[in-house]
Amino acid sequence: MKPGAATIRLMLGTAAVLLAAGLNYAQQIPAARAKNFTSHTYYEPPNERQMKLKLSGAEASPLPGGLQDIRELTIETYDVSGKTEAIVKAPQCTYSLFDGVASSPGHIELKSGDGRFFTEGDGFLWRQADSLLIISNHVHTVIKGGTFKFSAP
Amino acid sequence: MKIVFALLLAGSCSLLWAQTNAPVEPPADQQTDITAAHGRFDGIKYQMVYEGNVLVQDPKVKLTCEKLIVDLQKDGGHPTNILALTNVVVDVLDEKGQTNHVTANRATYTYTVANATTNEMITFDGGEPKPRVENPQLIMEGDVLTFDLGTKQFSGEGFRTIFKQLPNAGGTNGSPFQLFK
Numbered sequence: 001m002k003p004g005a006a007t008i009r010l011m012l013g014t015a016a017v018l019l020a021a022g023l024n025y026a027q028q029i030p031a032a033r034a035k036n037f038t039s040h041t042y043y044e045p046p047n048e049r050q051m052k053l054k055l056s057g058a059e060a061s062p063l064p065g066g067l068q069d070i071r072e073l074t075i076e077t078y079d080v081s082g083k084t085e086a087i088v089k090a091p092q093c094t095y096s097l098f099d100g101v102a103s104s105p106g107h108i109e110l111k112s113g114d115g116r117f118f119t120e121g122d123g124f125l126w127r128q129a130d131s132l133l134i135i136s137n138h139v140h141t142v143i144k145g146g147t148f149k150f151s152a153p
Numbered sequence: 154m155k156i157v158f159a160l161l162l163a164g165s166c167s168l169l170w171a172q173t174n175a176p177v178e179p180p181a182d183q184q185t186d187i188t189a190a191h192g193r194f195d196g197i198k199y200q201m202v203y204e205g206n207v208l209v210q211d212p213k214v215k216l217t218c219e220k221l222i223v224d225l226q227k228d229g230g231h232p233t234n235i236l237a238l239t240n241v242v243v244d245v246l247d248e249k250g251q252t253n254h255v256t257a258n259r260a261t262y263t264y265t266v267a268n269a270t271t272n273e274m275i276t277f278d279g280g281e282p283k284p285r286v287e288n289p290q291l292i293m294e295g296d297v298l299t300f301d302l303g304t305k306q307f308s309g310e311g312f313r314t315i316f317k318q319l320p321n322a323g324g325t326n327g328s329p330f331q332l333f334k
Contacts, residue, residue, distance in 0.1 A: 085227065086196075110194060117225065119201065121192060131196025139192035139203060143185040 034060045047080045054078075068095045070102070084113030088133075090124070100128035108135060118142045185211040187221070199225045207237070215244045218260070235262040241277070247288070248305050255298070257284035273302035284309075291316050 037060055041053040058072035073095075075088040088111075093104035103125040110133065111118045123136030190205030201223045209216040219239035223232050237243075237260040245253050258279025265272045277284035277298040284298040286307055295312025 079227070112225075119192065119194070133194040133196070135192045135194075137190065139187075139189045141187040141192075141201070141203075143187070144183070 032062060043080055050080050050082060051078050063094065066097045068097060070095050073102070086113060087111045088126075093124075093126075102126040102128070108133075116144045118144075183212065185209065189221070199227055201225060209237075213246045216260075217242045231264050232262075233264050236260070237262075238279075241279075243275075243277075245300070251288055253286050253288045253300075253307075255284065255286045255300075256282070257298070258282070271303070275300040275302065289317070 036056075036058060038054065038056040040051050041055075042048050043050045043052045054074075054076045056074045057070045059070070061069045063069050070093050071091070073088075073090045073093050075086075077085045077087075079085050088108065090102075090104055090106060090108045092106045093102045093108075095102045105123045107120065107122055108124040109118070109120045119135070119139065119141040121135035121137060121139040125134045125136075126132070187203060187207070187209050189203035189207045192201065192203045194201050203221040203223075205219065207216075207218050207221045209221065216237060218237040218241040220237070222234075222236040222238075224234040225232055239258065241255075241257045241260045243253075243255040243257075243260060245255065247253055255277055257277035258281075259277070261276045261278075263272070263274050263276070277286075277300075278296065283294050283296060285292065285294045286298055286300075287293075292315040293307065293309065293312055294315075295309035297310040298312065299308050300306070301308070
């Protein structure tokens with residue numbers, strides 16, 4: 001059963017409340033239409049000044065059911081020292097505001113902060129709660145600098 | 154010759170563990186490619202899992218299997234543990250430049266550094282069909298085969314070795330050990 005307009009408004013309203021309280025991942029994606037948006041998440045105290053995640057996109061459009069259509073998504077994660085841990089890029093994805101799940105039949109790229117680990121594929125699902133990224137097809141990984149030495153030297 | 158010597162030493166079923174290799178920064182241009190039908194990255198465990206027609210290639214090795222689990226390090230350091238499962242086939246070059254063809258149900262790569270000493274081992278096991286390595290000189294089959302990346306030697310547990318007869322090996326009466334003189 002599809003949620004009605006009132007339900008959506010209620011859900012969006014709930015998300016806005018959670019956003020204001022800083023308790024929900026929904027704070028990272030604008031609930032309304034937006035262009036060239038960027039959102040930041042910070043670590044818990046005592047590292048509250050340190051950015052944990054930066055999420056940006058070229059465009060976000062609301063869809064029914066608390067979903068957002070995101071274009072040119074980029075997610076960057078940082079450790080507590082500010083060093084980049086990982087960068088995720090996807091030309092398009094659908095993001096659920098309420099369960100923090102992003103998915104797309106399209107392309108995705110994941111790169112480590114130092115650039116030595118790179119993986120890509122087509123079709124993905126990302127569950128933010130447990131940091132799980134599932135790539136459905138054509139997975140390709142490049143590890144540079146010999147970090148994967150399954151060989152005789 | 155080193156391989157045979159190691160095999161003879163290991164014939165009593167003991168494993169040889171290398172503890173002689175100082176950590177060396179690998180060449181920056183060295184690159185490993187992995188392809189698979191599906192994959193998943195666990196950002197909590199920092200683990201990458203590949204499934205379906207997995208192919209690993211680097212300048213000195215080719216590996217195929219059905220499932221590959223790579224434990225990564227958050228700091229971008231060397232993966233500590235890599236597990237290849239089901240129909241594992243590895244073609245690896247030894248120090249002579251010859252190919253060693255290994256088949257097994259399971260291959261486990263471990264990387265440890267202790268007291269400034271690096272240990273890199275690949276252990277082949279997983280039951281029937283038993284792990285098997287073949288090169289131009291010999292075929293070795295065992296319950297467990299281990300390849301030490303530092304010493305470039307195979308060793309094993311409960312293995313048997315078949316020495317091949319080469320054309321210039323002195324006919325049917327020639328000793329297989331002459332092959333390695």
